[in-house]
Amino acid sequence: MSFSFFKPSRPKTPPEVAKAIKDSLNALDTKTVAEVKALEKAMEEVEKNFVTMRCMLSGDGEVEPNVEQVSQLALEISKEDVISLVVHKLPILGWEARKDLVHCWSILLKQQVDSKYCCVEYIEKHLELLDFLVVCSYDNKEIALNCGNMLRECIKFPSLAQYILNSASFVLFFKFVELPNFDVASDAFSTFKDILTKHASLVAEYLTGHYDEFFDLYEKLLTSSNYVTRRQSLKLLSDFLLEAPNVQIMKRYILEVRYLKIMMTLLRDSSKNIQISAFHIFKVFVANPNKPREIKIILAKNHEKLLELLNSLSGKGAEDEQFEEEKELIIKEIEKVSRLQSLKS
Template identity: 35%
Template sequence: MYSLNLFNRGRTRTNTIDLPKQARENVLKLDNPAAKAEELSKVLNQMKLILQGTHGMCAPRLPSTTRGYELTRRTPFLGAKDSESNPDQVFHLIEGIINEDLLHPLAANLHKLPFESRKDAQFIFSSVFRFRPASASTKSDPVALGWVVNQRPQVLLELCRGYDHKESATAAGSVLREVLKHEGACKVILYDDGDQPGSSVNGVQAIDRDRPQSGTGVFWKFFDWIDRGSFEVSADAFTTFREILTKQKEVVPHYLRVNFDLFCSKYNTVLVQSSSYVTKRQSIKLLGEILLDRSNYSVMTEYVASGEHLKICMNLLRDDRKMVQYEGFHVFKVFVANPNKSIPVQRILIMNKDKLLNFLSHFLEDRTDDEQFIDEREFLIKQIRNMPASPVPPQGSPAVRPPDAKPNLRYDVRQGERREARGRDESLDEHMHLLLSSLDDDNG
């Protein structure tokens, strides 16, 4: 247990601080197969009521800030007694939760709780991780979350392991996606590597961002949770996986560069080539989004230099399911649009040039209303048709242009017309602008 005054306040109220202690004692009893969860359920419900007020059991409405702390207000049932949460009680309760180290055993035993108690625990986690004292800046990380990522990262790792059990997957996933808005939480999950030097298990300050991961940390378990879990576990785990890889633009690109081979190997073999249609389709779509994200520029250029990656992608174009073909097309176009194709990629495209031209001319012909797809398909046909008879050494990687810089070739997707500015510099940025623009429209 931890003995600290996290929020620099005075003595706490005994009746409030006792609840976390009681909860911890009852959580630890769950290791006994004969243990009952009734007493723990009562304590968790009391804690939830202190955090939200006695508004009854009802749906969340709007986020609200009440006297210096952020929680979620709720709309009471008709006739229910309306009572706001007490800021001092909330303050002391959250400090007690931290001091008693309740979050870690609660996360580890989330799957053992009854359904309603899991919902109460989810609310408690969310409230603690959103909490800011009145003196804290709204731009800073919530103080308890900041303490967790620096001093007790095991809490977040145990929440990830909630995907080991279908009972806890939804509750754990909901909390994880909320904290992943904060850079520190993302780092804890990505850089967990057990007892290895530079692992996040010792807090974010101990992370070595330049040391390749061993592949045994909690992030790498998401691949199996997605591919082998039940439908509920797989769907929720993928949603969280996507948040990890797309939200923190200052963290993920460097991580992917350092761990490129390991990541691509697992992503292609476990997810892109999964036997599950849902996993396969959504993984291909996410791969396209990752490659076309400007922050992942160097990752994209390395990915499309691989002949093996191209072979995998070309097989997707021949899949029996049209949506898999369609998502595969959006990855394939990145290879073809690259003017500095590697020798292995050129060799494959040239060897299959005639077959590709014939195949693409009839590819997904029923998408007659999709003008953007038709334009991109014609663009790829032209690029393949104009390829030389034999591979030529690439000119080298083009310089990375700032995201807000204007490319020489602009493509207006909505108007369906291309305007060429002065010069014919066929850099990767120029060819990719069409593809990046289409992604921006999809995300907009």
């Protein structure tokens, strides 16, 4: 005869886990929670349910996750509107709950059910959640890094990245990357970079339709008084502008005198890293076989200073040899342009 009075509790099923998460998140509504102790109990319940979700999605270190349960939980999370709830309740969650949520968010988005990303499809039907993540994330430094991680997971999917690119909230990144809090600004720049580099064809389409607006804002980053902003934005410009799908954008960019002048200014920057990054874009202006007359005039007028700058500039390590070869070609082209302009004047 067994005298065990304590039977192990039955593990919750995916529908039960999804419902428990939903109920505990709803209990955080401050309008319905009158007492501090009740709110604390609700928060504990949320944290406990998030731990259960995390274990079901990624195992507990000893037992691997059950593939069928993972799929079913992703489906139930979508059906029960839990995705919307966790996003909107994010600002009031505790540190541990946010950490578990970010971990689970990545797994849930990648989970396919019948060849469909059910959680991604849910967000496609509730795109305002992406705006919420963008606006709330970098306006609230407590949750900024959590939201940044969640946004970058979303950006991996073309449909969600396209929405962010074309949304009114996208231009906020030009402000966020210069926020005074270094960690928050760096995280915002990581998200900004992913938006502009993860899906080249989408970015090319966006830049074609928003060329003037985008590069007017980007010019402010390149000329920022903040060294980190100048360096990061210049490197990022090379990363997406010189990509094959953006060739038409690049051809348009290198026809404009204002942008040539920015690169010439950056060539004189006190930072060698910025000088070298500026050179890699400056050389495209110079090497362009279809340089407009205005570009040639600027190069000719400043050729002595440019040659002095370039001769004093050297590459780094393994790229030294290629850098020197490219620099020599650019120097020769500037000298050629200068001679031709002298003959015409």
